[in-house]
Amino acid sequence: MDISGLLTSAGINISICAVLFSLYSVLRKQPSNASVYFTRRFISEPVRHDDPFDIYRFVPSAGWLMRAWKATDEELLEAGGVDAVVFMRIVVFSLRIFIIATVVCISLVLPVNYYGRDMQHKSLRVEPYDVFTIGNVHEGSKMLWAHCFALYVISFSAFVLLYLEYKSITKMRLAHITGSHPNPSHFTILVRGIPWSQDRSYSKSVESFFSTYYPNTYVAHQMVYRPSTVHKLKKDAEKMYRMLRPIETEYVRGDKPCYLCGGNAHTFKVIRHGEDGFRSQTTIDELHPTQIEKECPAAFVFFKNRYAAVVAAQVLQSSNPMLWVTQLAPEPHDVYWSNLSIPYKQVWVRKISSLLCALAFVFVFCLPVTFVQGLTRPDVLTVWFPQVKGLLKNPFINRVVTGYLPSVVLISLMYTVPPIMMLLSKIEGNVSRSERKRSACIKVLNFTIWNVFFVNVFSGSFIEQVSVFSKLQELPFQLAKQMPDQAAFFTTYVLSSGWASLACELIQLYNLVYNFILKFILRSKEEPTNMALTFPHHTEIPRMLLFGLLGFTFAILAPLILPFLLIYFSLAFLVYRNQLLHVYVTRYESAGLFWPVVHNTTIFSLVLTQVIAVAVFALKLSPVVSGATIPLIVFSLLFNEYCRKRFSQVFRRNPAQVLIEMDRRDEQMGREEGFYNQLRSEYCQLAYITRDLTISEDFSRAGPNRQHEDVVENSLKQGMHACSESFEPITDLIEYWLSNFQELSILSYRNSGRSGTDSPETCV
């Protein structure tokens, strides 16, 4: 590919981006699209403001870019939590390091490459791309010191920036722990591997274990039930809902009060364990044996203070490490209930199996990628498809097919990967949604690095690629040989995959179309409220890191890629800020657990870059330069080890000092009445199942936080009490249904809205 080919590709992408960005700026002004582009605000206030027609609504504008730019980190933290800020830190880090890299490499390395060989330079327009790569520097050149110097500058800038980021994110994580008002997950541990006993239930075992060994701090516990049991209850609920629906449609519509009692119509009583009224006096051991069977050997255990919980979570409980396995509980919204019922003994087998599946998937995926890579070479293409030979003679079509099409095919293929990895992470048995997403993120990341980077560099057959990896000492040399040749491909990859993915991210095509069909074709009057998505860290972080890897590895080999990357990261900064502020909701968060992954991957990228540089210098017959680069590798590894020692523990375990101080502060201020009861209700399995049932609405009324529960709950309680007499047969049914569930604490079941949507999967 020559420079004009590259410019064609850039031109296509710039125009596509410009069009899509303009389109976005128009679409976001349409009130009907509020649910797509302002989902965050919309779900808390789902009212459609039908503005009067205004020509201004159809004029593209750039105001949103300015607003995204001006938003502060505090706003972002409030909107998206620590994870959103961490994601933006990745972008900011990439921006900073590639600004440095661009300045150094364009001013120093690019001229060296261009004038690296005594040759007659053609017009810049038709100059082949290779002239700008290190391939153009002649063997044994003293100018390779420039590359070595640039590598040192980039590496040390990266170390400094990485250290500062790790430090500030650790601080942010600690601030998140200390800053939040009492977080139920700090007082709660998840116990798995409860031993089976013939003569008593799991619940009784848990109670006896913790009241024996933690008598002063143990408060209560909450069993996890088999999903089938919960599922049956959910089914019953749906059936009942269908029974009630016609009555509702007939008599009470919308938010009108029940005309019998004045309360809200058809809202059911909230039964809270330990309260008066519907309080069930039966304990689990008085229940029917079949009910005991519904328990899983897992439970949430609540403690008096944070320190007690963290101790119980970090200490080895039993002399059999497969029993009484404890960990700090995930936040209530973060719990992945369906995986809690997996016996702990299975978890390690599941982890290994899913790892093997992921590995197998990575290798199987090589085949289509190899096919795509073939598209970049017209000679291969004409062998595969002789009929396109004529078409390829047209230089424009040739450029599009060889320069642009491969990336498009690759991106489309890549879209199938995250859902599959997500599924594997589910099978793995992760107990929290954030953990599942993090696990998927790591899988997608490894997949991407292998299948986009390595497979494309070694653009041979599958067997060839594997054989390259089997000769480990030759790998750097193979990379060094192949990479300059593949620089053009990766530059267009940045242009197409990078820029276009940002535009797609902005447009939210799927939701836009869904919204359009719903409103203008199906002519639904209801606002679609199930579009609330959490931020897809597991697709976006690997993408960022892949571009980081490309940037580092090509920085000194083919610096021409850097300006395009810089544009990508600048756009990403604006686009993702906008999206995090307006589109994505935060239902759970890992409080920065993604950062260690990012840090490790960046170190991997740096070390890979340095190893390739050593090999390149060696191939260029400059052993001294090559040798001078080796200390950098050692330093990178030492730096990584230092950061691991210095920071990573805080991401795995909560420090006692911090928690004890929080506990003391709480004690001084006095804990609010009924806090421990509230703790229990937070971790109620049924509450989450029913919440999933009505997820869209819950969000639509009071936002995705704790308070909405209370709002719903209080209003329901009154309504239910008042209505219960007039609907006696139904309340009987409900009571029977509720009595099935011993530890039931809250059931919010609303009288309007869609039921039974499988929204959890859309909200992952």
Added chain:
Amino acid sequence: MDISGLLTSAGINISICAVLFSLYSVLRKQPSNASVYFTRRFISEPVRHDDPFDIYRFVPSAGWLMRAWKATDEELLEAGGVDAVVFMRIVVFSLRIFIIATVVCISLVLPVNYYGRDMQHKSLRVEPYDVFTIGNVHEGSKMLWAHCFALYVISFSAFVLLYLEYKSITKMRLAHITGSHPNPSHFTILVRGIPWSQDRSYSKSVESFFSTYYPNTYVAHQMVYRPSTVHKLKKDAEKMYRMLRPIETEYVRGDKPCYLCGGNAHTFKVIRHGEDGFRSQTTIDELHPTQIEKECPAAFVFFKNRYAAVVAAQVLQSSNPMLWVTQLAPEPHDVYWSNLSIPYKQVWVRKISSLLCALAFVFVFCLPVTFVQGLTRPDVLTVWFPQVKGLLKNPFINRVVTGYLPSVVLISLMYTVPPIMMLLSKIEGNVSRSERKRSACIKVLNFTIWNVFFVNVFSGSFIEQVSVFSKLQELPFQLAKQMPDQAAFFTTYVLSSGWASLACELIQLYNLVYNFILKFILRSKEEPTNMALTFPHHTEIPRMLLFGLLGFTFAILAPLILPFLLIYFSLAFLVYRNQLLHVYVTRYESAGLFWPVVHNTTIFSLVLTQVIAVAVFALKLSPVVSGATIPLIVFSLLFNEYCRKRFSQVFRRNPAQVLIEMDRRDEQMGREEGFYNQLRSEYCQLAYITRDLTISEDFSRAGPNRQHEDVVENSLKQGMHACSESFEPITDLIEYWLSNFQELSILSYRNSGRSGTDSPETCV
């Protein structure tokens, strides 16, 4: 090598062993050798019983073998602690698995190998060794299923035995934790990385930290001081000893009472912190600034109960994981004081450096090993040393040189390895002697596997060997090709290195000669008491595991090695039992921490065996048999993972449940008076330094346990009080000297015996 060569080698070794074993049985009966062969009993009762001359004393006997055989595990546990039993379990496990392997392979695999090819068999005596290896089975033979079957039997027997051993050793470890009378290390944690503060001492910082965050359970702490400070005190002590020595020689000799006061002469007062009398009222913060500077940022912190200590040790204390790093303290005798002063921030760098040094050493060592390997080939030998050509024509000398000499050279070289690895493990910064030994054990093990096994299998040049490892997928095939050819070498290695090392172990040549020189040449009247050695796990475990590796890998390839191995393990069983019961002392123990290393290595050996088998079957053109072996590899890895999950945690962390129950039992029984004071004195740095000074005697009087301290202490106290007036100038000096040390709790300094011996190194 043919069978007669093998038999020559076996003959030599059997005669050497028979002679040495007989010699041992005679030597052990000589009263003058009691300090060499009954060191355990001798150090607690160092009286020489001069039996009357008896002809029976010079007749070899086998009674000791019977006594070693009949000793129970309980006796062994009492004599050598859990680590001794664990070591014997390695031998027992090896015996069991190789009995099974020998039965299966000799009855099934050996005939298949021997009749594997249609050929005229010569007389068995001159039959080459290769005829008994798998190399003799022709390609594509159906008889390879016999090998596959044997491999399955061996692997599954190994799994069952390994599981049972791991389980019983876990139980033993827990029994060791629960069974012992209150162990100071259970109540104590070691804190490192105490942050530096301008306005207060480390001691004050520790006190304030633990009394703030562990107000209910914190008892006291004990700082660690700079070794230079302690060293200066030791020097002073030596000087003073030299001052006192002439007086002593003149006036009071032996254990005569001081004629001034009636007490023991020249024994110094024992000052115990918190007692009356010499108790120092100054606190650290009132001390001179230079004294604060003597503190290291490390301390032992004592807690009220075991659970509190384990919590403090397992919980992450600070938000900076490099500060307030806690771990359970090693047992007092196990503490490696000189490493405690290493700043925690350095530890990770030291670990990496020593790892790199160990790696470098492994590779440098390849050179002499390659030389040794050359000795086995007469053609190579004659090229190197043309002058030996004539000698080699003599068939006996040829057999000795090619069959025996290489092993002897290799063994001699190998003797330099453990001290070097021990030194590296010291540099690493391990805080306990057992941890240092374990770390050295792992290093020696890796060294042995690489330099004895792999380097000898690939008996080429260094570069060739490395290049074999760089092509990972070819490694199994290379092994499969080379191993049958090297079977003869390894068989003689078992004969020479294995059997001879046992005889050497029995004879204790170094101590025997030392004892002889001392008594019969130097004519010393004093009994040598510095021969007390702890068991050298770091040399013996790698040796056992190496023979295990040889047994597994050669079992189906060249089963002729198995009978020799079986004899080796049977002898090892008797010899090591005898030595553990009579020779080695137990000063500290890791409570079975060596087992996970053994388990992992055995799994490694099994997997390597299976991988080699897969490659061998593939090379023999039997893809079906090869494929049928692969599931075994998968199962081995899964089995290992399961064991890791099931058991290994208990070897890393003490389970809370067990400790809480012990605490409760203690509470019910009431803790003995002054227990916490005793705790502090247990971890007194100076006590250990002075103990090292006088180690030989301390052992000679009251054995290596706590009680002797009290004996020494009480007798000293009275003597000192009585004598203090008559030696006023000296006591003044002592007082000045003692006041230098704030936390000094016990100083036992005796008036007889050798001073300043560097015994700690001989007692490692």
